[in-house]
Amino acid sequence: MTRRLAFVLVPLLALAGPAAAQAPNKSAPAKPGTTFQFRAKPPEPDKWVAKRDGNNPRTHYDCKPLACADKVRVTISAGKSPTRNPDPQALEKLAKVDLPKAARAAHAAREIMSDGAESIETVRSETTKLHGYPAVVNETKYSKPSATTFRGTVIIFAGPAMIRVEATSPSQALVKKSLDDFIRVMEFDQNATAPAKKPGGNTI
Numbered sequence: 351m352t353r354r355l356a357f358v359l360v361p362l363l364a365l366a367g368p369a370a371a372q373a374p375n376k377s378a379p380a381k382p383g384t385t386f387q388f389r390a391k392p393p394e395p396d397k398w399v400a401k402r403d404g405n406n407p408r409t410h411y412d413c414k415p416l417a418c419a420d421k422v423r424v425t426i427s428a429g430k431s432p433t434r435n436p437d438p439q440a441l442e443k444l445a446k447v448d449l450p451k452a453a454r455a456a457h458a459a460r461e462i463m464s465d466g467a468e469s470i471e472t473v474r475s476e477t478t479k480l481h482g483y484p485a486v487v488n489e490t491k492y493s494k495p496s497a498t499t500f501r502g503t504v505i506i507f508a509g510p511a512m513i514r515v516e517a518t519s520p521s522q523a524l525v526k527k528s529l530d531d532f533i534r535v536m537e538f539d540q541n542a543t544a545p546a547k548k549p550g551g552n553t554i
Contacts, residue, residue: 386508386509386510386511386538386539386540387537387538387539388428388508388511388513388536388537388538388539389536389537389538389539390409390426390532390536391535392411392532392535393531393532393534393535394531396414396417397413397414397417397418398411398412398413398414398417398424399411399412399413399414406427407427407428407429408425408426408427409425409426409427410423410424410425411423411424411425411426411532413528418524418528419521419523419524420519420520420521420524421519421520422517422518422519422521422524422525422528423517423518423519424515424516424517424528424529424532425514425515425516425517425518426513426514426515426516426532427513427514428511428512428513428514429511429512429514430510430511430512431507431508431509431510431511431512432512433507434507434509434510436484436507438477438484441477441484441486441507442477444486444505445475445476445477445486445487445488446475446476449475449486449488449503450472450475450488450490453470453472453488453490454470457470457492467494467495468492468493468494468495469492469493469494470490470491470492470493471490471491471493472488472489472490472491473489473490473491473500473522474487474488474489475487475488475489480504480506480533481506481508481533481536481538483506483507483508483509483538484506484507485504485505485506485507486503486504486505487502487503487504488502488503488504489501489502489503489522489525489526490502490503491522497520498520499518499519499520500518500519500520500521500522500525501516501517501518501525502516502517502518502525502526502528502529503515503516504516504529504533506533508538509540513536515529515532515533517529517532
């Protein structure tokens with residue numbers, strides 16, 4: 351059975367963290383047409399194993415052995431966007447400065463401990479539009495003597511929601527293909543009726 355993830359955001363909710371969206375207040379049910387829904391699913395369900403990241407609004411998809419050309423993991427998370435209409439210059443700074451800087455900072459200790467044997471390189475980082483929404487795309491290359499890993503990150507500012515999609519693999523081409531495939535089958539609905547939460551479901 352295909353695993354579909356539904357992220358529901360109700361206006362005016364506070365952001366609990368960089369990738370966390372709070373659930374609707376049960377004492378004040380949302381009216382029809384006042385919620386935003388985002389649904390993610392694997393493009394080819396038989397190829398992927400989905401794993402929920404505890405109580406976090408984040409799910410990992412791992413390609414099954416031999417189902418893909420190489421190992422690849424796709425991670426999707428959703429949270430409240432800081433703004434419905436990101437400023438184009440601010441998005442350019444996020445793409446060209448902030449994301450590469452954050453990646454270098456996170457990897458700095460490994461570079462020092464390896465005496466420079468491990469390195470990080472920003473392959474590309476740019477703004478674009480996906481599903482009609484402003485977005486940022488970043489690709490980073492992590493190199494060490496024994497292996498090279500590529501990580502692609504896409505952040506979509508879809509109205510009240512901020513969707514983050516990451517793909518990691520030794521294959522640069524597979525990273526790009528996985529991101530493109532998962533993003534292509536995403537569904538967005540800005541005029542949705544808040545659904546009833548099902549036991550064991552993935553609606554947040």
